[in-house]
Amino acid sequence: MNTIDSSARRLAVVTGASSGIGQELALECARHGYDLLIAADRPQDDTAAACRELGVQVQTLQADLATSIGVDALIAELRGRPVDALLANAGHGLGHAFLDQEFESVRHVIDTNVTGTLDLIQRVGRSMRERNSGKILITGSIAGLMPGTFQAVYNGTKAFIDSFAYALRNELKDTEVSVTVLMPGPTDTEFFRRAELTDTKVGAGKKQPPQEVAKTGFEAMEDGESAVVAGWKNKVQALLANVTPAEVLAEQHRKTAEPGGAQDS
């Protein structure tokens, strides 16, 4: 594993960079001249190699960011180097009915999407506030705008993240630290397979390419925007979700995330 030398280049930390949106976020950072520390549960050799080809230094960390040990390892890997951009993107879903899920799996979704994400943001965010400089991009989801029948816990974690990001942004409004929440809709990544949602309507349906989603998020972060929904269809869905009763949204979500629902589409 190579280490990042202190240099004039800015440093970005991207979590969940082994695949999907995080991999593309890391590439966006590299294209814009950020050195990188990328972290995920699995090896990220492909991401690291592709970013290095763009001429930046890349350090990789394999850690479970649902745990304090994983977050400790990431902070230790920084060796005190200031973080210019934190892209807190690691997360995963969990399909099927809540009462049929293993609680260990439920806990891992919450610990990854919420607890570990907040632990990392707090530790890196404190030093950004101290230096009065930094950008934070958090991957939320339009799923956070609707009750997630057959993906109830996941949608709950994203509702937390979407809300939290706006609040943290406001707390930092008198500083030069910006907080942006990226809200993707269905995106073509490993997400649906890993959440056991491939036999659902949403799992089998059309999705946005992760490159597009990452570009949208990266640009919003660089511009210091508060929130961005990726894709016009998702923008419409987000607007409608704000004016639709929760009970109706829960019933609509049943239709898209019900196990076996792909056969009816």
Ligand SMILES: NC(=O)c1ccc[n+]([C@@H]2O[C@H](COP(=O)([O-])OP(=O)(O)OC[C@H]3O[C@@H](n4cnc5c(N)ncnc54)[C@H](OP(=O)(O)O)[C@@H]3O)[C@@H](O)[C@H]2O)c1
């Ligand atoms: N795909 C969608 O439709 C969609 C829509 C809205 C929001 N999102 C959000 O977008 C983010 C990225 O997901 P994706 O769609 O790109 O899916 P993905 O291809 O499965 O990527 C998820 C990334 O998060 C990492 N990760 C998950 N749990 C982790 C843990 N406990 N510790 C360390 N790394 C962990 C994964 O690393 P490992 O492979 O090493 O586990 C992987 O790099 C997630 O926060 C997801 O909730 C996705």
